[in-house]
Amino acid sequence: MQQEKLEFFASCLAGLEAPLADELKALGIRSVRPLGGGVAFFCDVRHALAACLWSRLASRIMLVVGRVDAHLADLLFEDALELPWEDVIAPGASIAVSAHGMNDELRNTRFTALKVKDAVCDRLREARGERPNVDAEHPDAAIDVRVREKRATISLDLSGASLYRRTYLAPDDGAEAPLECALAAGLLALAGWDGRARAGAACVDAACGDGAVVVEAASAACDLAPGLARDRWGFHGWAGFDEDAWADLLDDADARFERGLAAAAAQGAVDGPASARPDLGVVRFAGLSASSPAIARARGRAKRAGLRQAVSIEPGGAEEAGALVERVSAAAAAARAAAGAPAGEAPGCLVASVLGARERSSEASAQADAAAFVAAATAAPEGSAFAVADSEAVEDRFGRAPGTRVELGRDRVAVEALVFHAPPAASAVVMVPDPAGGAEHRVEVLEPASEQFSSRLFKVAKERRKWARREGVSCYRVYDADLPDYAVAIDVYAGAGEAEGNTYLHIAEYAPPSSVDPARARRRFDDVLALAPVALGIRPDHVFAKTRRRDKGGSQYRDAGRRSYVTQVDEDGYLMEVDLSGYLDTGIFLDHRATRELVGAKAAGKRFLNLFAYTGTATVHAAGGGAVETTTVDLSQTYLDWARRNMAGNGFAGPEHSFERADVMAWITETRRKPLRYDLIFVDPPTFSNSKAMGSRTWDVQRDHVELLIGVTRLLTEGGEAVFSCNLRTFKPDLEALARYGVALEDITASTIPHDFERNPKIHQCYLARRA
Structure with missing residues (x-):
């Protein structure tokens, strides 16, 4: 198995084989062949690791170890035994084998996996003097067996877990969340987003749901490698793993993201969509939603991705989106004109309207919103590309079944009509007093009991502000699990030095005990994230949310993410540096x-x-x-x-x-x-x-x-x-x-x-x- 001739297979969603092949070629992999359900390719170790780190469209990257006779179980065992497993499995690595597919002789996938597992263990025992440990749940090396007719392909999964499970997903995000990420990445690829993003295009998602489309769009535009923050990979159990090459790839990806994020932040404001705050300029990547819980979830994803500076998730619907698209597109054209680029090459704005059930109050209103948004998008400046992902709207406007390719926008860019389905969530409305004495704010929440939390927070915050002014305290706790069902600690940090005039919220969730329904705890925390900035009068992008997990003997703190948000605060006249995002502890x-x-x-x-x-x-x-x-x-x-x-x-x-x-x-x-x-x-x-x-x-x-x-x-x-x-x-x-x-x-x-x-x-x- 010479390095330069290693064979790999990248699996993907059906319909994304061609874009995935293009993606691999862009990584410098020359020998690429699209197949059904994925792409076969040949390359060295470094390029294979790069594919793991950078692919947005692949579900898994597999090293093809060999193809064996699956005519009989004994033949399968014998051929698998002949494969050079000592050159594939790293010394000391635990293994697990899974099988897929059947034929007349191999009718049970568990039996097939067992035969291959025995062959691998016997081969390694003979070569190394000991059998590898088997860990069915968290193996260092996951071996995949695919039976098709009389042959079987045996591979090593270099991914470890699906690449579609992005690191910005919350731990309790459901099984459908990785698929949402995959569909979003696929939609953007089919719309030619990478090229448009490099040219400075913006992306607006008019009904962003949990933010998959806008976060994926910003990730690509900011040159963020999807696997940059992953800490567990299948190739760690691979004997061919090149640690030095991987370290170089990570360093390069870190540098590229820093440059990409800085460039994106320089090209647009970070504080809110221009339609809501005209004084703030243009946001390149914006998500709009009428649901406060959805806004909270989407903001959480953007923060966990390290994209808080580039992504804005705000309240709004079709009308706000239309105005924002117009401003963004016009600003993009003006910026390029100022740089001397031809006016006809303006990148425009990719518009995605992902109207899932979570966003709908009724089927009729969903269709009306989609139709209004399509009308606004069609009237946008020349050079824009549009993607609409709502089954009723697609059928009504274009007479096509959902899931088929449709052409939208003046430049007739072909994109996939995708449908995101999510179970409708029960909701309630909480009226929150304005801390500055203005009109009440209407906030949609998932749990009716969240009204009690809102009232408690507003009351305590009013008292605490008076105390803080009297005592000269600028950073203080305003809420600490006052209500057992809303077990969070909320701290206020007033910026100092260069951050003078800014105020930040740091919200740490105490992880609920196992007796509490995780879904309900998640809804309550989403409500906290939606209500706290409103009740305290703090900009949503200045809210930092994390989770504190209790362990035996006290509190254990987990890393809340690699990306930091460093600022300064004042304590008794001393300037102190705090990091509100990098770790659970802020530094003070x-x-x-x-x-x-x-x-x-x-x-x-x-x-x-x-x-x-x-x-x-x-x-x-x-x-x-x-x-x-x-x-x-x-x-x-x-x-x-x-x-x-x-x-x-x-x-x-x-x-x-x-x-x-x-x-x-x-x-x-x-x-x-x-x-x-x-x-x-x-x-x-x-x-x-x-x-x-x-x-x-x-x-x-x-x-x-x-x-x-x-x-x-x-x-x-x-x-x-x-x-x-x-x-x-x-x-x-x-x-x-x-x-x-x-x-x-x-x-x-x-x-x-x-x-x-x-x-x-x-x-x-x-x-x-x-x-x-």
């Missing part, structure tokens, strides 16, 4: 506001040490409070660099401020052997950690706090003290053990819980530690 723990102020008040003239320093916010307060020296210690270089920026941004960049990357427990042990001692120490450890940088050791605050505090107090000068904080709600200090080692602990928790966290005083525990 709001419940420690009073604790940081305590550190600052105690720091004058002292040598200060910050352990488990995170982004160094406590160090900023200590330096601002007059500490003569500061030392900031954390295991993460990312957070240390962040801490440096926070310090430098507030004028604390001298040699008296040091930053050390180290495992804190090991650092304490080493420093105890030195004469170096500190007057004030702040230590805020995580609840649990098993970082690879710690080696085989793990950290558990309940288990390890005695050892930690003994070491910390041994670093104190005579009369020095340490501020020890812990966010494990069930934490109980071992006072007896600490006393035996001369550690005195004073509980100061009550004085460190800010007003905006008083409803939930177990958010953290805080102590003063001294040497007895």
Whole structure:
């Protein structure tokens, strides 16, 4: 199996074979042959990995290992045994085999898969001395067997999971969601979107549903590789996997996306459709919907894709869409004219009206909306391409059955008429008071009980704003699971520095217990996302939503996405950098506001040490409070660099401020052997950690706090003290053990819980530690 002659097969939806072949050719793959249900191609490893990373139209990328005799089960086994599996399956990789198709002899696909599995295991045992592990649920290497008449094709699935399951889909998106992504990508391909997008075309989806069309359109235009954020691939179990080539491909894809996103943001405003906010200019990729829950879902997808800067999902219908199409098309033509391009080459606007059942109040209104939108699209400037995906509208206007090719628009671009079906969702309307005293806002929700959430949020926010103005607090919590069925934490961040005048919402959902219906929990969270910006008067694109999952021993935080949204906020006159999108934690723990102020008040003239320093916010307060020296210690270089920026941004960049990357427990042990001692120490450890940088050791605050505090107090000068904080709600200090080692602990928790966290005083525990 020489690299340059490897055979692959890319499967796809029927009807997309030709566009998929073109897509593979664009990736530099020369030997391409469209077949029924996919495309066969020959290339080296690097190009195969590129196909996995970049294909928008392929469902799976398969490495063809061999074709075998399937006339009899024994022949199938013998031929499969002869295949060079030691050159295909990576050492140590687990496997699973699935089979499809039958003939007269092989009537049971499970039996067929079992025969091939036995052959693979026997071959690898003979070649390596041990059988591979079999993992039917999450194999490292998934082997596919396709039986057709008397032959079978055996392949290795390099995708691992369907490429149609985009990374911007939510974990609880239904089984139909990947198909929506595939249909959207197919519609755009058939409309020639790639070429138009490169020329600066815009895309408007008049009834965007969950946003598949507009997100796929923006992804292609911004040069975002569909597989860029995937963390699990089938080729990780492939012996031929080239890690260096993959790393190069990822680096190149990252750079291309950065450039593409910047270019898209420069070509259009990011704050809302021009029809709704004429002062904001033009949005290149816009989705419109009359359903607030659908808007929330679509915005969530855009954010998870890293496209928040380029995509706008807003309330609206056919009339708003018609006006927006006109503005976008005219602006695109004007921009190209200003650049010296011929007027006749204006790329126009691809218009997709995807009117599924979720968007319909009645069949009659759906047909009326579709007809109105088609009329608006047809009247748009020359050079526009249009796609309508609604069965009734297609039949009424063109007399064709849905699913057939129709020609729309003045330039007669042929596109596929697609039909998206979704179950109708029960809805209710909540009238939300305007926080600025204007007219009430009408918000459609999925759960009638969401009205209670809206009322509670509006009431608490009104009180909290007054308190914040009185106390000079600019970042605070406004809601923390006040209602058990709406278990979210909502924080307000007021921008500072270059972000002065902007206000942001950070919404963290507490993952519901298994006893709660996931679909209902999702509807409630969608309602929260729809209601919160309205009740608080904050721009929807300044809302950042994430999920916090509880684990044994405390809270575990998952990466909320690779794309960051970095801005600055103010705390007690200090500028702090926050990332509202990159991770669940933003870079500043709001419940420690009073604790940081305590550190600052105690720091004058002292040598200060910050352990488990995170982004160094406590160090900023200590330096601002007059500490003569500061030392900031954390295991993460990312957070240390962040801490440096926070310090430098507030004028604390001298040699008296040091930053050390180290495992804190090991650092304490080493420093105890030195004469170096500190007057004030702040230590805020995580609840649990098993970082690879710690080696085989793990950290558990309940288990390890005695050892930690003994070491910390041994670093104190005579009369020095340490501020020890812990966010494990069930934490109980071992006072007896600490006393035996001369550690005195004073509980100061009550004085460190800010007003905006008083409803939930177990958010953290805080102590003063001294040497007895």
